[in-house]
Amino acid sequence: MATSRPTVKNDRSLYYDGVPRVPESHLAARRDQIIDAATARFAANGFQATGMADVIAASGLSAGAVYRYFRSKDELIAAIVERVVGEAAARFEVLLQQDPVPDPAGAVATAVGMVADVAGRGPVDLTRVAVQAWGEALRNPEVHTVVDRTYRAIRGFFVEVVRRGQEAGTIPADADPQHLAATMLSAVLGFLLQRLLLGDLDPAAYTAALRVPWVAPSSAATPGSAG
Amino acid sequence: MATSRPTVKNDRSLYYDGVPRVPESHLAARRDQIIDAATARFAANGFQATGMADVIAASGLSAGAVYRYFRSKDELIAAIVERVVGEAAARFEVLLQQDPVPDPAGAVATAVGMVADVAGRGPVDLTRVAVQAWGEALRNPEVHTVVDRTYRAIRGFFVEVVRRGQEAGTIPADADPQHLAATMLSAVLGFLLQRLLLGDLDPAAYTAALRVPWVAPSSAATPGSAG
DNA sequence: ACCGGGTAAGCGAACGGTCCTTCGTTTTGG
DNA sequence: CCAAAACGAAGGACCGTTCGCTTACCCGGT
Numbered sequence: 001m002a003t004s005r006p007t008v009k010n011d012r013s014l015y016y017d018g019v020p021r022v023p024e025s026h027l028a029a030r031r032d033q034i035i036d037a038a039t040a041r042f043a044a045n046g047f048q049a050t051g052m053a054d055v056i057a058a059s060g061l062s063a064g065a066v067y068r069y070f071r072s073k074d075e076l077i078a079a080i081v082e083r084v085v086g087e088a089a090a091r092f093e094v095l096l097q098q099d100p101v102p103d104p105a106g107a108v109a110t111a112v113g114m115v116a117d118v119a120g121r122g123p124v125d126l127t128r129v130a131v132q133a134w135g136e137a138l139r140n141p142e143v144h145t146v147v148d149r150t151y152r153a154i155r156g157f158f159v160e161v162v163r164r165g166q167e168a169g170t171i172p173a174d175a176d177p178q179h180l181a182a183t184m185l186s187a188v189l190g191f192l193l194q195r196l197l198l199g200d201l202d203p204a205a206y207t208a209a210l211r212v213p214w215v216a217p218s219s220a221a222t223p224g225s226a227g
Numbered sequence: 228m229a230t231s232r233p234t235v236k237n238d239r240s241l242y243y244d245g246v247p248r249v250p251e252s253h254l255a256a257r258r259d260q261i262i263d264a265a266t267a268r269f270a271a272n273g274f275q276a277t278g279m280a281d282v283i284a285a286s287g288l289s290a291g292a293v294y295r296y297f298r299s300k301d302e303l304i305a306a307i308v309e310r311v312v313g314e315a316a317a318r319f320e321v322l323l324q325q326d327p328v329p330d331p332a333g334a335v336a337t338a339v340g341m342v343a344d345v346a347g348r349g350p351v352d353l354t355r356v357a358v359q360a361w362g363e364a365l366r367n368p369e370v371h372t373v374v375d376r377t378y379r380a381i382r383g384f385f386v387e388v389v390r391r392g393q394e395a396g397t398i399p400a401d402a403d404p405q406h407l408a409a410t411m412l413s414a415v416l417g418f419l420l421q422r423l424l425l426g427d428l429d430p431a432a433y434t435a436a437l438r439v440p441w442v443a444p445s446s447a448a449t450p451g452s453a454g
Numbered sequence: 455a456c457c458g459g460g461t462a463a464g465c466g467a468a469c470g471g472t473c474c475t476t477c478g479t480t481t482t483g484g
Numbered sequence: 485c486c487a488a489a490a491c492g493a494a495g496g497a498c499c500g501t502t503c504g505c506t507t508a509c510c511c512g513g514t
Contacts, residue, residue, distance in 0.1 A: 062465045065464050
């Protein structure tokens with residue numbers, strides 16, 4: 001019982017210390033092939049309502065091949081969620097690399113433009129996957145961890161935009177950056193969701209509406225002066 | 228072949244025109260009992276990942292009893308989505324019945340308060356069901372119809388708030404009510420989503436942030452005067 | 455330049471389990 | 485007494501996953 005026989009199933013080097021049989025790029029390409037096909041099916045039908053048979057058929061591979069690259073359906077789902085929300089975060093990060101960093105309304109406008117762009121590009125609308133990921137995050141702890149970490153990072157970008165604005169004096173210094181960033185993120189997520197559920201929202205008109213002063217101008221919030 | 232024999236399965240009056248065997252209120256109560264139990268399970272685990280066996284056990288009834296009240300799982304899902312988003316719409320409608328109708332930031336603040344309230348009240352967080360309903364709407368046409376109609380109505384309430392503000396002169400007359408209402412709805416939906424995914428957001432601080440002027444005060448949008 | 459050895463990549467039928475739903479039966483209550 | 489209400493075992497389809505097998509490829513030796 002339980003000798004020191006190594007469990008070699010995953011560790012190729014214990015078996016054979018030569019170079020891989022096929023180039024690493026080929027393996028990555030196959031993995032992407034599976035992820036792309038699965039993303040399309042999950043975008044159309046949701047994670048749980050889509051069967052692996054559907055994913056496998058769409059990938060053009062066999063069940064055995066798919067399960068060589070992903071140990072389970074849950075692992076595949078986690079990989080897809082990580083890719084989709086991770087790419088979103090990467091796109092939003094460029095907001096901070098602009099010089100000068102835009103003001104909050106400008107940052108949201110740029111982010112909304114990115115959402116509209118990614119929704120229309122390619123055969124699969126990744127914003128649909130994002131909505132499915134929200135639902136999945138509420139029931140799958142691993143997915144929730146990924147979504148929590150990534151969306152918190154995105155909100156952190158907006159916090160930084162607010163801080164820069166406060167340094168520049170265009171935003172009241174006593175405003176709460178964390179919650180102001182939350183309202184900015186809401187504007188982006190709300191655009192994404194309304195576009196999917198209620199039909200096309202015009203990004204230009206939507207972002208223009210963000211700049212409309214909607215508090216009564218008489219009483220509240222003297223912005224720059226009168227600190 | 229196809230005689231005129233009536234298909235009596237659902238029409239009780241063709242069978243028996245007397246009084247019902249049990250009071251109508253009892254039937255409605257049983258229906259609610261099923262919906263309540265199913266709502267709890269769907270809130271915890273999503274629509275598609277939750278089995279009918281789970282719903283049936285939670286309801287305290289048998290499979291046959293549940294299927295007497297709902298023809299299928301999809302019909303049960305549709306009934307739950309209709310109830311949850313319908314109740315949300317009913318709550319938001321009172322915004323218009325206040326006198327005077329609040330300004331946009333005030334309307335959003337009230338709506339956010341309602342979301343936070345309904346999320347904390349009762350054993351089931353209905354905002355979780357709302358997120359699941361968004362995902363379901365993307366794959367189930369009947370659910371999509373319900374969600375589209377109801378959320379469009381909610382947005383219509385915000386449009387009305389904007390119109391009243393424009394009449395009162397507190398909102399620029401050339402602002403687009405439709406898209407301004409969309410940003411208001413985004414603020415509410417974004418609060419709901421961030422509260423669930425990223426942890427507790429403080430409703431008071433969030434709504435306070437909504438009133439922070441976030442456009443550069445120097446160049447853009449001279450609000451009331453000097454139009 | 456060619457070839458055979460051996461391993462990883464890929465295949466797909468089959469498996470146990472779970473799914474939604476049905477229906478013959480039992481219980482209930484007016 | 486009898487129809488409606490409720491029951492719950494069973495049906496048949498489909499689920500995610502496995503595993504014995506075939507195919508294809510790289511490598512070392514000739």
